[in-house]
Amino acid sequence: MSLGEDGYDEDHGLTRTRLPEGGDDPYGPRRGGRNGRGGRGARAGMSSRNLVTVVGVVVLLIAAIAFANRGGGSDSGDSDKSGEKVSAGATAPSGVKPVASGFARTEQGAQSAAANFAVALGGDGMFRTESRHAIVDAIHTPDTARDLQAKLDKAYTADFFKNLGLNDDGTAPKGQTFVSRTIPVGTKATSFNENETTVEVWCTGLVGLAGEGSTKPVAQTWFTITQKLRWTDGDWKLTSSEQKQGPAPVSGDIRASSADEITNAVKGYGGFTYAR
Template sequence: MSLGDEHDGASAGGGGTGQTRTRLPDSGAGDVYGVYGGARRPARNSRSLITVVGVVVLLIAAIAFANRSGDGDGDGSSSDAPAGRAAAPTAATGVKPVAGKNGTIPSGYAHDEQGAQSAAANYAVALGSDGMFRQDSRHAIVRAVHDPAVVDGLLGRLDTAYSGAFLKNVGLNEDGSAPDGLTFVSRTVPVGTKVTEQTGDAATVEVWCTGLVGLAGEGSTKPVTETWFTLTQKLKWTGNDWKIESSSQKEGPTPVNGDNRASTADEIAGAVAGYGGFTYAR
């Protein structure tokens, strides 16, 4: 799923106040709310072995440098305007990961900048999950991550958006389940977070994400594709935790595709079944 242009003003589901805007690849459905979307870019030509080795060396050096520079125990929290601030590692240094859960979603974040980033990253994971395509789990997710003041209106818009016709366009059954023999994939993976504004009980956090969406299995006409996007979440401190007031989404930043071959539908389905998603993203 992908969060809509603005929660407050959206008229279709998955976006708006907790909704998501999506372009389904080759589905003919146009822009809809509910799935992180984006067409797969064509693969690049193969590069030389020397180039690949060089990239690996650079990655190893970068990881070593990051590990060395991340030994401090500061939490990086500040009420100052974050403009021009250097990017901080997303390891949960300084503040321990939350111990509480609201259903399956972590809760009880620190009332500071790092807590806001952690909340935004985990909420992106939840809102990008396949649970958003089934009414009961969708309601639980939306209630868990949003400011109670916006929940009821958002749920109505989402239920309208996740109509039987929409789910059919995605390739699902009317109840949101996958057809027999196919595995529905909808996962969002945060790559990094950035606080762009924070004042007391309000914070605006950008979450750079990559996502997977599609149907895996033999005969699928909607194969699993990847997409890159940035979510902007406006968070409010309410009920002793960070909650989403509104959110928006934009495409990218998108890296150039690597030289990896595309896996078979069975390999993707096996990976989805064999590798669990994260419940704590930072």
């Protein structure tokens, strides 16, 4: 995985992008309803018992396990349908290639690395063995990656996928779309030197199945990841990562979108391959 060309600052080795601003959030979590899992209820479901810790905690694995254990209602009764479908071509990611390397040996470079690592670890690529191995190898130190690969291979099992409503191989059931995205909201370096640094990344995330009949509708989560990075072979690499819940804002009075609307948005709007 190499540095993308779009938005690349050759003078400083930094990559920047702006996230969308304003407007109603079409991905807002379900409020109230049959399952009673909205606002505080959804966050309460992410209890500490649902967190799985391994060497270099993987963000998505923790969020997905919490999601799998929270249960969920069905979107099959949604009556509102989206209008024209957005072209699937829009799912092409920002940037020519995913950004996972080429960060500056500065405090801001370390924060950029941490934000990008959160995005990579929070994507649906972590649910496919080949792409998961590539992601873990690309952003961790060699010794950390070696230990983590085996643990993750044991964690991503058919039973784990089943709890998420997925097929045994991690794919979505026919007619449904698996959504897994992590969006950094902000970063902060709590310690820094040219060899090692610790960065906190405040994130929101989307995880669930979009489609008619889904029993695991797409929900929003809020969490903070504390990442320890080491300058290795000319770049920042992860040595460990930990996650905690929040800070989570009060949910707005926004109507939960229909299954079709969520599916259309996910297929029509590509996720970011880089942040900050």
